[in-house]
Amino acid sequence: MSDIVLDVSDVNKRFGGLQALSNINLQIEAGKTHAVIGPNGAGKSTLLNVCIGRLAPDTGSVIFDGHVLTGKRPHQINQLGVARVFQTPEIFLDLTLVQNVEIAALAKRDGAFHFRPFKSMFKDKELTGEAEHMLEDVGLLRLKDEHTGNLSRGDKRRLELAMCLIQHPRLLLLDEPTAGMSRHDTNRTIDLLKRIKERGMTKVIIEHDMHVVFSLADWITVLAQGAIIAEGTPDQIRGNPKVQEAYLGGAHV
Amino acid sequence: MASITEFNPSTPKKDLLIMAVFTAVVLTAPIWLAPIGASYPDLLQRFAIFGIFAIGFNILFGLTGYLSFGHAAFLGIGSYSAVWMFKLFSMNALLAMAFGIFVAALFALVIGFICLRRSGIYFAILTLAFAQMAYNMAYSVLTPITNGETALTLDVADPRIIDRAILGDAKEALPSPSLFGLELTGFTSFYFCAVMLILAFWVSLKIFRSPFGLKLLAMKSNQNRMQYTGYNTKPYLLVAFVISGMYAGLAGSLMAVTDPLAGAERMQWTASGEVVLMTILGGAGTLFGPLFGAAIIKYFENIFSALNKTQLTEVFGFLPDGMAEALASVSLLFVGEGWHLTLGIMFMLVVIFLPGGLMEGIYRLTARVKRKRESGGAVSGGAVQPSE
Secondary structure (H helix, E strand, C coil), rough: CCCCCEEEEEEEEECCEEEEEEEEEEEEEEECEEEEEECCCCCCHHHHHHHCCCCCCCCCEEEEECEECCCCCCHHHHHHHHECCCCCCCCCCEEEEEHHHHHHHHHHHCCCCCCCCCCCCCHHHHHHHHHHHHHCCCCCCCHCCCCCCCCCHHHHHHHHHHHHHCCCCCCEEEEEECCCCHHHHHHHHHHHHHHHHHCCCEEECCCHHHHHHHHHHEEEEEECCCCCEEEHHHHHHHHCHHHHHHHCCCCCC | CCCCCCCCCCHHEEEEEEEEHHHHHHCHHHHHHHHHCCCCCCHHHHHHHHHHHHHHHHHHHHHHHHCCCCHHHHHHHHHHHHHHHHHCCCCCCEHHHHHHHHHHHHHHHHHHHHHHHCCCCHHHHHHHHHHHHHHHHHHHHHHHHHHHHHHECCCCCCCHHHHHHHHCCCCCCCCCEEECEEEECCHHHHHHHHHHHHHHHHHHHHHHHCCHHHHHHHHHHHHHHHHHHCHHHHHHHHHHHHHHHHHHHHHHHHHHCCCCCCCHHHHHHHHHHHHHHHHHHHCCCCCCHHHHHHHHHHHHHHHHHCHHHHHHHHHHCEEEEEHHHHHHHHHHHHHHHHHHHHHHHHHHHHHHHCCCCCCHHHHHHHHHHHHHHHHHHHHHHCCCCCCC
């Protein structure tokens, strides 16, 4: 394998008596969309939180692009080039859509801390232009001066994606990007993610919805009870009896 | 929750207009405030000073949402520093102010660094604890610096090194704060405060329109997203805290400039609470709200509290004797000593019906007028407008 962006090796995580993750090894290649699936409680979210440094693994390491992520703070990880979409959209309510995207763009441009109180926002036509272009890309330009509180869940998700995309991250983590969305919104989001994929952005998707996973993923990792039970291309996973067993609940009831 | 943060619905041209109108309004305040009996310099400069205090508090509370309950500490620190500057070096008001702001900034840096480790109610409690600590220390262990209950005052025998070096040995009379020879008393002192208020407002406007201000506002909305978007939120909060501490320091030193003495009661928790009231009453997070709040509270404090029964009976004099008497007795509850009651009722009404403060009321009114005008115009044009 060439050009590994994210390298998770031998990660173990235990919560009290529960082995949430056991000996997880993942290598995520540049430009690929890597899906992590599994039944509820399989450890998907724990894995994502370990990847982003929110949880420290008991053993093992997470290396992104040569940097150890364990112990780094969220903003440091973002500044290295990892952006994240949350399960419930995390955006700035009370601000307008274009301001939401501008803030994300400013983080990329000016870094984690930048203090110039006498600089005016108005003169930054380039920034506004960039933000508007991004909103157009996700189909929200007509709402750009609206307050985000009025948005539908699907629109909030697309806005959050726009905020991540404008930073041109090297790795994009998506936690159930279509959770709670209508079929129509889900399909629009899939289209958007497909377009992003064409631009060669590396993505890790955690998802329940098999329709989404099989439409997008190049490589699928199946988790069950904290361990990887299968790995492969969508076609391999589709035909894997172990996966069907885990999903249909044959083995451990 | 209404979100009437005045962010960005503006252009540089409009901001210039805002500044021009604001400057004109502040400088002509002695004229247009005369009809309501508020045009004497002592009250006017109090409007300006507390306006500065509230504008600065709003940069922390209005933009980041961090509620400090100890900002009066910086007010007191500013006053003490300014008076010490007068005593030791010079009666020049600018030097005293610079020193007051500087010392307040130092304290804000340390106190902010510690308090900002927590948020929400814990942050409020920590700031309150620091302010009470400052207040009590001013009365006890720090008496050599603060002169305790007698308050720190000027003395003819003060060293005033710079003044003596320039002007030779001082006169026998107690000097008063000055601006390069111009004595700051009466209206001169008001105009000095007014210019500072205009400058302070301009800085606040600039911050509101900057990416820095936008980021602070975003932090109030969702600090978690801010961190995952790549921002180190701590230094932003600390800078906002220090800036608002410096505003308080400026306000405190102006208090010393207008009346060169400094007492610890300035740092009491009620004073910290007052600036919170001003900001919420006027509208936290808005440009003008805190100023309105400050002016209203100071007006009530000075004018309403001074009304007495004879004056009230005079007001109701056109009524039959018994009725005038009765009305005067009832309204006496709300003025004089009872002005806090009026203030309390007003505050309750605002918080319940206008959570965004008086500014929200103004916005609603203008929006209603606009709508009415639009529908009115449409009707005269012959079009049928759907009713609301």
